[in-house]
Amino acid sequence: MERYAEQTRQEYEGWDEFFNRPVDEKLDFFRLNGRIFDLIYAQQFDRAFLDYLCQLAEQIRLLARTKVGQRKLRDLLPHKRAMLYFVQPSTRTFLSFINACHTLGMGVSEIRSTSTSSEVKGESPEDTIRTFASYVDLIISRHREAGFAEKTAWVLNQTERPVPVINGGSGPDQHPTQALLDIYTLEREFRNIGGLDGKKIAMVGDLKRGRTVRSLSYLMKNYRDITLYFVAPKVFRMKDDIKGFLDKHGIAYRETEDFESVMPLLDGIYMTRIQNEYSEHPATEEETYPDFHFKRKHLSMIQPHCAILHPLPRRYEIEICVDKDPRAAYWRQERCGMWIRAALIAYIFKVDSVIADEFS
Numbered sequence: 382m383e384r385y386a387e388q389t390r391q392e393y394e395g396w397d398e399f400f401n402r403p404v405d406e407k408l409d410f411f412r413l414n415g416r417i418f419d420l421i422y423a424q425q426f427d428r429a430f431l432d433y434l435c436q437l438a439e440q441i442r443l444l445a446r447t448k449v450g451q452r453k454l455r456d457l458l459p460h461k462r463a464m465l466y467f468v469q470p471s472t473r474t475f476l477s478f479i480n481a482c483h484t485l486g487m488g489v490s491e492i493r494s495t496s497t498s499s500e501v502k503g504e505s506p507e508d509t510i511r512t513f514a515s516y517v518d519l520i521i522s523r524h525r526e527a528g529f530a531e532k533t534a535w536v537l538n539q540t541e542r543p544v545p546v547i548n549g550g551s552g553p554d555q556h557p558t559q560a561l562l563d564i565y566t567l568e569r570e571f572r573n574i575g576g577l578d579g580k581k582i583a584m585v586g587d588l589k590r591g592r593t594v595r596s597l598s599y600l601m602k603n604y605r606d607i608t609l610y611f612v613a614p615k616v617f618r619m620k621d622d623i624k625g626f627l628d629k630h631g632i633a634y635r636e637t638e639d640f641e642s643v644m645p646l647l648d649g650i651y652m653t654r655i656q657n658e659y660s661e662h663p664a665t666e667e668e669t670y671p672d673f674h675f676k677r678k679h680l681s682m683i684q685p686h687c688a689i690l691h692p693l694p695r696r697y698e699i700e701i702c703v704d705k706d707p708r709a710a711y712w713r714q715e716r717c718g719m720w721i722r723a724a725l726i727a728y729i730f731k732v733d734s735v736i737a738d739e740f741s
């Protein structure tokens with residue numbers, strides 16, 4: 382309970398009151414002794430931290446190339462265990478987190494469906510959360526409910542074991558570690574042309590319900606002279622909360638439905654799929670919006686250095702033949718996720734300096 386001053390705890394009387402506060406007002410809650418403790422919102426990152434984490438991911442990646450380096454990494458956290466509570470479908474986020482934990486020598490346990498946990502016996506989410514914390518030192522959660530990871534952090538803070546919580550996807554709201562890996566990928570793809578600063582990036586597809594583009598938009602405030610192009614069908618336009626945030630931070634953005642008209646301007650294209658699992662009638666939402674797909678013919682319309690990203694899974698938004706083009710960065714992006722998540726976990730458990738020392 383060293384974590385929060387008495388006054389802070391009294392201020393936040395109930396969960397609803399806390400949850401409904403503006404995010405900016407509660408960012409301190411997720412910190413301990415000047416460091417990020419729980420990772421719930423993309424707004425928690427600043428530029429120095431992002432640069433640091435990208436560098437750390439690069440160092441982990443280098444160490445992991447050799448047997449000796451892998452041993453050193455595995456020696457960092459053999460005394461820690463993580464719980465992956467992923468009750469919404471996931472392939473990449475789940476696998477990259479679990480492999481990031483293995484890289485650092487951690488033990489892991491998992492629950493992938495509420496139907497196999499005691500919630501079906503009527504246990505409250507609060508008690509379920511406390512139970513996780515009894516066995517592990519870190520909770521990584523993916524949930525259909527926007528506030529679940531945050532509630533986990535809030536509930537645990539009132540207990541004897543306030544272990545850190547990482548948001549691995551909170552409904553249609555946020556996916557901060559995806560945004561981290563997207564930034565890491567963009568910085569790497571642009572490493573020979575000055576990094577992400579000054580670049581023009583399009584986000585394409587379901588911007589309304591896509592949590593990846595929402596979190597990535599928040600992170601853009603940390604980069605200089607960025608121009609965003611929101612390319613979406615009218616029904617899936619970026620929501621006002623994100624546009625308000627960009628306005629407040631002076632980040633230029635344009636909205637358009639004409640993908641081809643902006644293609645030649647772009648340094649990066651971030652494709653997304655239609656998030657019809659959030660539709661009230663998912664089975665009947667069959668429109669594929671072909672004007673918002675990236676096709677073979679587009680390869681000749683984009684710049685030679687333009688990076689094409691996608692958080693994946695892909696359906697039909699990017700033609701398969703595009704994969705062969707060196708500008709298709711999405712398979713590299715997927716792998717970046719494992720390294721940056723390992724970097725984040727190393728930071729949370731304060732073994733990041735041990736890694737950096739290997740390179741000094």
Ligand code: NCD
Nearest residue numbers: 473474556593654692693694
């Ligand atoms: C994304 C997600 O779950 O939000 N996938 C991922 O984490 N790589 C994107 C998506 O499902 O469309």
